[in-house]
Amino acid sequence: MNFETVIGLEVHVQLLTKSKMFCSCSTEYSDAPPNTFVCPVCLALPGTLPVINQQAVEYTIMTALALHCHIPGYTKFDRKNYPYPDLMKGYQISQYDAPLGQRGWLDIEANDQRKRIGITRVHLEEDVAKLLHRTSVNGESYSLVDVNRSGVPLMEIVGEPDLRSPEEARQYLMKLRSIVRYLRVSMANMEEGSFRCDANISIRPENSTECLPRAEVKNMNSFRAVYRALEYEARRQRKVATEGKRLVQETRGWVEKTGKTVSMRSKEYAHDYRYLPEPDLPPLIISQERVNDIESRLPELPGTKRDRFIAEYRLSTYDASLLTSSREMADYFEACLKTEEIKQLPQGKRAKEIGNWLLGEASRIMNAKNVDISEFSRHVGPSQLGELIVCSHNTINTATAKAVLEEMFDTGKRANDIINQRGLSQISDAGAIDAEVTRVIASNHQAVADYKAGKAQSIKFLVGQVMKATRGRANPQVVTELLKQKLEGE
Numbered sequence: 001m002n003f004e005t006v007i008g009l010e011v012h013v014q015l016l017t018k019s020k021m022f023c024s025c026s027t028e029y030s031d032a033p034p035n036t037f038v039c040p041v042c043l044a045l046p047g048t049l050p051v052i053n054q055q056a057v058e059y060t061i062m063t064a065l066a067l068h069c070h071i072p073g074y075t076k077f078d079r080k081n082y083p084y085p086d087l088m089k090g091y092q093i094s095q096y097d098a099p100l101g102q103r104g105w106l107d108i109e110a111n112d113q114r115k116r117i118g119i120t121r122v123h124l125e126e127d128v129a130k131l132l133h134r135t136s137v138n139g140e141s142y143s144l145v146d147v148n149r150s151g152v153p154l155m156e157i158v159g160e161p162d163l164r165s166p167e168e169a170r171q172y173l174m175k176l177r178s179i180v181r182y183l184r185v186s187m188a189n190m191e192e193g194s195f196r197c198d199a200n201i202s203i204r205p206e207n208s209t210e211c212l213p214r215a216e217v218k219n220m221n222s223f224r225a226v227y228r229a230l231e232y233e234a235r236r237q238r239k240v241a242t243e244g245k246r247l248v249q250e251t252r253g254w255v256e257k258t259g260k261t262v263s264m265r266s267k268e269y270a271h272d273y274r275y276l277p278e279p280d281l282p283p284l285i286i287s288q289e290r291v292n293d294i295e296s297r298l299p300e301l302p303g304t305k306r307d308r309f310i311a312e313y314r315l316s317t318y319d320a321s322l323l324t325s326s327r328e329m330a331d332y333f334e335a336c337l338k339t340e341e342i343k344q345l346p347q348g349k350r351a352k353e354i355g356n357w358l359l360g361e362a363s364r365i366m367n368a369k370n371v372d373i374s375e376f377s378r379h380v381g382p383s384q385l386g387e388l389i390v391c392s393h394n395t396i397n398t399a400t401a402k403a404v405l406e407e408m409f410d411t412g413k414r415a416n417d418i419i420n421q422r423g424l425s426q427i428s429d430a431g432a433i434d435a436e437v438t439r440v441i442a443s444n445h446q447a448v449a450d451y452k453a454g455k456a457q458s459i460k461f462l463v464g465q466v467m468k469a470t471r472g473r474a475n476p477q478v479v480t481e482l483l484k485q486k487l488e489g490e
C-alpha cells in the first residue's frame with residue numbers, strides 16, 4: 001500500500017523585546033548568571049499582577065499581518081495549567097480561543113511550484129524556565145532550574161497540516177524564519193533556541209482522508225534535525241503500518257546522536273490544560289486604526305522583494321531568492337548598485353555582476369570566516385565591493401580579484417590600493433605579453449609538439465606557463481589568442 005505523509009508544524013519564536021512579557025525584567029539573559037533576571041511578577045508571587053508588554057503585541061500583529069492573518073478586534077489571554085518543573089507559576093499565560101492572528105497563509109515553493117500552506121493561528125504567550133540535566137560525580141542524575149528565561153515573550157505560529165514531505169516542512173520553516181528576521185521581531189536562531197519547532201506527522205493511505213494516529217516530534221534544534229527527524233518518522237510509521245502493527249498517538253523525541261525518534265509519552269498521559277481566562281489581565285482590544293498603522297509600517301517582505309528583484313534587475317529566480325533570503329543581504333546588494341563605483345560598468349551588467357560576487361566569492365569568505373553579511377559589510381562595504389568589481393573588469397583578472405577581495409576583508413584596504421601596492425594590475429597589452437609567449441614556446445617543445453599534433457588541451461599548459469611567469473597578471477584570453485596565432489602561424 002502507498003502512503004502519503006501529512007505534516008503540520010508548531011513554531012515558537014522568542015520576541016526581541018527589551019523586557020519580559022508581563023514584567024520589567026530584562027530579556028538579555030544569555031550571558032547572565034542563572035536566576036538573576038527574575039522578579040516577584042515573573043515568579044507569580046502572591047499579590048503581584050502582570051502587565052502586558054505592548055511591544056510584544058505589536059511584533060505579534062506584525063508577524064500575523066505578514067502571514068495574511070485576520071486580526072480580531074477582541075483578544076484575550078488565558079491560563080494554561082500544567083505541573084512541570086520548568087513552570088514556576090504552575091501555569092503559563094497564553095492565548096486559547098481568541099488568538100491575535102487567525103487563518104492566514106504562507107507560500108512555499110515545492111517542486112518549482114508555488115504551494116499555499118495554511119496558518120491556523122499566531123498567538124502570544126510567555127517562555128518557561130530552562131532545565132539543566134546533570135550527573136554528579138557518584139553517578140546520580142539531578143536537574144537545575146534557571147528561571148532567567150521565564151516570562152520572555154514567545155510567539156507561537158501554528159500551521160495547518162498542509163505539508164506533504166520533510167522537504168516542504170524545511171522550506172516552510174526557512175520562509176517563516178526569513179519573514180520574522182525581515183520584520184526584525186526575533187533573532188530566530190534554532191541552535192540558540194529563539195526559533196523552536198515541534199512537528200505533528202502522520203501518514204494516510206493514498207486517496208484516503210483519514211490519517212493514522214499521529215506523532216508529535218520534539219527536541220529538534222536545527223533545520224537539518226527537523227528534516228532528518230521527519231524523514232525518519234515518515235519511514236518508521238510506514239514500516240509499522242506495512243507490518244500490520246498499530247500506530248499509537250504519542251509524543252516522540254528526536255535523538256541527534258542515534259538519528260532516531262523515541263517515544264516520550266503516549267496519549268493517555270496527554271495533559272488536560274484546564275484553560276481559563278487569565279483573571280489578572282483585562283481583555284486585549286485591538287483597534288482597526290492600530291492594525292492599519294502597523295500594516296503601513298511593514299517592510300517589504302522576502303517574497304515581494306524577490307519578485308521585484310527579478311522584474312527590476314533581470315536576475316534569475318534562483319539568484320533573486322538567495323539575494324533576498326536575508327534583508328541585510330538584499331540591502332547590501334541594492335546599496336552596491338547605487339554606488340558611484342559600480343556605475344563605471346555598463347548598466348545592464350551591474351546587477352548580475354554584484355549578484356555573482358555576493359553569492360560567489362563573498363559568500364565563500366563569509367562561510368570560511370564564519371561571519372554574516374553585516375559583519376562582512378564592516379570589512380568590505382558596498383562601495384569597496386563596487387570598486388573591486390570594476391577592477392576585475394579593467395585592471396586585474398578574476399583569479400587575482402578573488403585574492404584581492406580576501407585581502408580587503410582581512411585588512412580593510414581598498415582594492416586599488418592593494419593592486420597598486422602589490423603591482424597586481426593586469427598586463428593586457430599584447431606587446432608586453434609577446435616576449436613571454438615567445439619564451440614559453442621556445443622552452444616547452446613537448447607541449448608545442450602535442451598541440452601541433454592535434455592535442456588541443458596542451459594550450460592550457462602553455463597558457464599556465466605564461467600566467468606563472470607573469471605572476472597571474474596577464475590576461476588569459478589575450479595569452480591564449482597570442483599563443484594560437486604563433487603556434488598556428490609557425
Ligand code: ZN
Nearest residue numbers: 023025039042
Ligand atoms: Zn520579572
Ligand code: MN
Nearest residue numbers: 012094125156
Ligand atoms: Mn506554546
